Amino acid sequence: MEIGIADYLGEINLSGFGRMMCLANPRAVSDAHLLVLAKCFVAEYITDDTCEDNEHGVVPAQLYPQLMMGTFTIEPTVPLAGYAKEWDARTGSSTLCQAWRGAIASLHEVATPAQAGRLKHALATLFIGFGGESGWRLAQRVPPSWEYLMERQLNSFFCSMILPDVAAGYELSPQLYYLPEVQRALRAAALSSNLMNDVYSLWRDLEQKSTAFSLPLLLASEQDLPLETAVERTIDLHNELIGFFQAEKTRLTAAYGPTLGRYLADVLNWLAVNRHWHVTSDRYRRPA
Secondary structure, eight states: OTTSOGGGHHHHHHHTHHHHHHHHOTTOSOHHHHHHHHHHHHHHHHHHHHHTTSTTSOOHHHHHHHHHHHHHHHSOOOOOHHHHHHHHHHHHTOHHHHHHHHHHHHHHHHSOHHHHHHHHHHHHHHHHHHHHHHHHHHTTOOOOHHHHHHHHTTSSTHHHHSOHHHHHTOOOOHHHHTOHHHHHHHHHHHHHHHHHHHHHTHHHHHHTTOOOOOHHHHHHHHTTOOHHHHHHHHHHHHHHHHHHHHHHHHHHHHHHOHHHHHHHHHHHHHHHHHHHHHHHOTTTOOOO
16 A cells, blocks of 8 residues: 555455565565565566556556656656656656555665666666557557567566565675676576466466467467467477576576575576466466
């Protein structure tokens, strides 16, 4: 309620976010640290639903202003008294902005400035990806699979999985986190998780005629494949990405030391828990 999610409480309770956070962060130093990550995860969930143009969302033409306000909300506001009232009114009426305002404020209570900045940078990238999807809808255009996979490296679970050190009370230095090879490994991990999400969300996309884009559906259409074969190819891509991440985890740990190794191990645990969550959460379970 405090972070502007009243309209989502029923869905959140059914989705099992709390269990997800506990399993994904088994070495959390306190319940308060877990709650901070849970707030960030819920805010991302609200952002995703807003951008998918469902009953909580907006029409594509209105999406970029929403994302602009979301980006504005997560950064310190310039003190211009003549505009503060209007800014507060507009962002205060947006569930997306309210959720991120509360989540970022809580994050600053337990994270270092560099860790908080890490998430803000990732969110800016995420919002660009959502904007790309909005462009497809505005143009009434179905993207080819290569373009979809490009967009999904921006719009992924990346924001959700990059703060395990916040929960566990240590810090991966920016000098290690921003190494291009570390970023590449993390992007591969996040993309793999989104391809897994495409598979587990497929029944809902079909039955509810969702506006979401999905790799199995794109592959089936552009390559004239049976849907089952398209799903298998999506799974093959997922497994390729997981294999790459695991190999890089071993190599990067040997090259840069145990702190990076611990961080990458925590990310790998997050990936496993996220898959378990997809299997067990009511959000993805198909009705009997």
